[in-house]
Amino acid sequence: MKTDTPRDRSDRQPGSPQAALLGRRALLQSAAGLATVTALGTAGALQAHDWEEIPLWTGRPPGTGNVAGPEKIGGEGTGFGAVSNVSNPRMRVYRPNHPNGRAVVICGGGGYFRIQLWKESTPAARWLQTRGYTVFELIYRLPNDGWEASAPFADAQRAMKIVRTRAAEFGVRPDAIGIMGQSAGGHLAGFTALQPGRKLYEGADRYESVSARPDFAALLFPVVSLRKPFDTRSRKEIIGTKPTREAEEAWSLDTYAAKDAPPMILFSAADDPTTPPAHNIALFEALNRAGGSVELHIFANGGHGWGLGTPGQTLSQWPDLLATWLDTQMTDNKRSGGQ
Numbered sequence: 001m002k003t004d005t006p007r008d009r010s011d012r013q014p015g016s017p018q019a020a021l022l023g024r025r026a027l028l029q030s031a032a033g034l035a036t037v038t039a040l041g042t043a044g045a046l047q048a049h050d051w052e053e054i055p056l057w058t059g060r061p062p063g064t065g066n067v068a069g070p071e072k073i074g075g076e077g078t079g080f081g082a083v084s085n086v087s088n089p090r091m092r093v094y095r096p097n098h099p100n101g102r103a104v105v106i107c108g109g110g111g112y113f114r115i116q117l118w119k120e121s122t123p124a125a126r127w128l129q130t131r132g133y134t135v136f137e138l139i140y141r142l143p144n145d146g147w148e149a150s151a152p153f154a155d156a157q158r159a160m161k162i163v164r165t166r167a168a169e170f171g172v173r174p175d176a177i178g179i180m181g182q183s184a185g186g187h188l189a190g191f192t193a194l195q196p197g198r199k200l201y202e203g204a205d206r207y208e209s210v211s212a213r214p215d216f217a218a219l220l221f222p223v224v225s226l227r228k229p230f231d232t233r234s235r236k237e238i239i240g241t242k243p244t245r246e247a248e249e250a251w252s253l254d255t256y257a258a259k260d261a262p263p264m265i266l267f268s269a270a271d272d273p274t275t276p277p278a279h280n281i282a283l284f285e286a287l288n289r290a291g292g293s294v295e296l297h298i299f300a301n302g303g304h305g306w307g308l309g310t311p312g313q314t315l316s317q318w319p320d321l322l323a324t325w326l327d328t329q330m331t332d333n334k335r336s337g338g339q
Helices: 024-037 042-047 117-130 151-165 184-194 233-239 245-250 278-290 314-335
Strands: 052-055 082-084 090-094 103-107 134-139 177-182 217-220 264-269 294-299
Touching: 082 117, 090 117, 090 151, 103 117, 103 151, 103 184, 117 134, 117 177, 134 151, 151 177, 151 184, 177 184, 184 217, 184 233, 264 278, 264 314, 278 294, 294 314
Parallel strands: 103 134, 103 177, 177 217, 217 264, 264 294
Antiparallel strands: 052 090, 090 134
16 A cells, blocks of 8 residues: 655754753642542552653654754643653653553653643553553654654654563563553554554664564544544644545554554543544444454543543543453463463
């Protein structure tokens, strides 16, 4: 199949980048506040290790483009706690007190113009951390900041390879490393799961000798299709406002549904106005037809960007559903000797 590359951003003229780390205290306080509301055990979160950061690349990241000015963290409004203007792609590592040998790379959403840490990826990371998972929260480059549109996909592949290469150091099994994503991050996670061998950058260091394929994938209210009638911000950032049909197909997840795809669990809310369940249904049906392993949960209410959910919401059960599904997948995988 012919595939178009993402939209070229080389016409931008960014200035010199300056890396600026997020305020650790503010972010942790924000995440802790949301965790309290969503019934994440505060005591467990306080007892867990603080996060550390690992850069994805030595020197300048691959690809064209750049950012102007320092990294930004969102203030009040829908972008509160979201990061943008990323010049230093990296992973934030959450180590559990009692590792269970499993790891998850998490990609927050934000339409590829910001990354919703406080609202989406950080609460999920903290919850998994308290359940024994070693979690890697991905802070990836964004096309809207001036990077070429393939940059986040290169960062996600690289993240998977680093975690797998250093699995023993992190106390995780190399065959128990998965990926999770919300909204645009769900598209990023899904593409990484379904196209782990896609050549997105040139590399020859020790990390490039292992596969980027995750052993499982969890997609929450993801962008799946970049075809019309879906007109998401992600679509505009990745393939532009007037894409070809080939580009729409090439960057839609269901295009790559296959029997050998990593096991996937999908979550949607029926009242989501941004990524309605039709996205996940398309992926579920494509994977099911292909003979892949996939499970789909659609909740009646929740809208978009619901994080862990709130007390009283049915969808607040999704973390426990995920945990049960993961226990089953990892047990089956261990019995079969891994991928």
